[in-house]
Amino acid sequence: MPSTLEKTRKQISKKRNGVINALHEKSRDSFRLHKASVRDQRxxxxxxxRNKKEQPIAERVKFFQKALKRSRSEVLDLTTVQDEIHKFIQQYVKEHDSLKKSRRPGRPASTREDLLKNKIAALQAEYDQGFAVPDVINAEGASILSSGEDPLSEETTTPSDEGEVEVATIPWSKVTTIPWIKVTRAGQARPADFPTKGLN
Incomplete structure (x- = not known):
């Protein structure tokens, strides 16, 4: 999609018979170019x-979509969902432990290590209160997740060498239609709204 700056440059170039590099500093055309540039930056x-806010949601959806594909069942039961939540948190614990082991003795923790430590603490606290996951214990949410083979996506569902299941990318417009639930460590599940404020 062409940017505002490109469109404006093209319009000015057409008006000036293809010559755009001889603009006066305070001319209307240079102000138009500056305004278009500022708009593009904004x-x-x-x-x-927006992408930074949506990334954790997309990661969580993809993780539970893979879990659903691996199980080869239409829905997941609550204990399986709790196991998957534990695996989801453990992936960050493993990364944190490997960074901690690779650090020389006496050296302070790296920024990445501190971020992971905070993330793990936030995920554990969320799990105590209610961990937000796509609703894979009911047929409606599970069917949206399992129908990841969208004609708009470029990826297809294929098994990889390690036995992992690669899943098709679900477009963001479809992700927002997935029903969500909150699962607690105690084993309770309750309906939840789509996490518009983002996730940890």
């Missing part, structure tokens, strides 16, 4: 912030 910043 939109890029907003898109980056």
């Amino acid at each position: 939109l890029d910043k907003l898109a980056a912030a």
